[in-house]
Amino acid sequence: MDYFVRLIDMPPAVRSFIKENSDHISATIVINARLSREQQQEQYVHEVGHMERNDFEKDDVNQIETKAHRTQKNRPPCGNRADGVP
Amino acid sequence: MYEIFAKLLARKGVRPADVAKATGISQSFFTDWKSGRYSPKPDKLEKIANYFDVSVDYLLTGVDSEKDYYLNDDARDLAQFLFENPDYKVLFDASRKVKREDLEFVKELIDRFNT
Numbered sequence: 565m566d567y568f569v570r571l572i573d574m575p576p577a578v579r580s581f582i583k584e585n586s587d588h589i590s591a592t593i594v595i596n597a598r599l600s601r602e603q604q605q606e607q608y609v610h611e612v613g614h615m616e617r618n619d620f621e622k623d624d625v626n627q628i629e630t631k632a633h634r635t636q637k638n639r640p641p642c643g644n645r646a647d648g649v650p
Numbered sequence: 651m652y653e654i655f656a657k658l659l660a661r662k663g664v665r666p667a668d669v670a671k672a673t674g675i676s677q678s679f680f681t682d683w684k685s686g687r688y689s690p691k692p693d694k695l696e697k698i699a700n701y702f703d704v705s706v707d708y709l710l711t712g713v714d715s716e717k718d719y720y721l722n723d724d725a726r727d728l729a730q731f732l733f734e735n736p737d738y739k740v741l742f743d744a745s746r747k748v749k750r751e752d753l754e755f756v757k758e759l760i761d762r763f764n765t
Contacts (some may be wrong), residue, residue, distance in 0.1 A: 575752040577745040628670040
């Protein structure tokens with residue numbers, strides 16, 4: 565799987581997203597440019613994790629994101645980050 | 651807390667020995683936990699929670715506060731639409747409090763990608 569990464573200014577509540585491309589062999593990861601370098605790298609790991617877990621084959625976004633955050637180690641619950649990012 | 655673990659064992663149809671083997675936690679740990687001689691520390695709780703695909707919170711309390719990731723129904727509905735729709739097919743990492751209008755921004759962004 566090839567990943568194309570873009571940094572774009574987005575609302576603070578949206579840290580990143582991943583979109584399967586129409587060729588089905590690549591995906592585009594868009595990361596909020598407002599984040600720090602370290603946070604941007606964390607987001608890259610988070611989004612690649614979705615592909616590794618085959619999350620696009622599942623059904624419910626609630627469960628997908630709950631599990632993604634549960635399995636991402638050393639990440640505090642959303643809304644409780646020490647750096648103030650929501 | 652062991653009672654919650656026992657319910658999870660029954661639900662999944664496994665024994666403590668199976669959990670021990672899968673997680674690398676010793677079988678004696680589960681015996682000691684059942685007898686009340688020992689309470690699991692966070693590292694073991696996390697391994698056990700991951701095995702059953704539940705939150706540590708659920709293991710401790712029996713209540714899963716993470717069941718609904720998105721706290722805003724409108725945002726959740728739009729996130730689900732953007733996930734299912736083949737023109738978008740997107741997954742977000744957003745705050746649990748994200749609003750619908752924040753995801754509308756992303757939708758418009760993708761619309762621009764697609765033109």
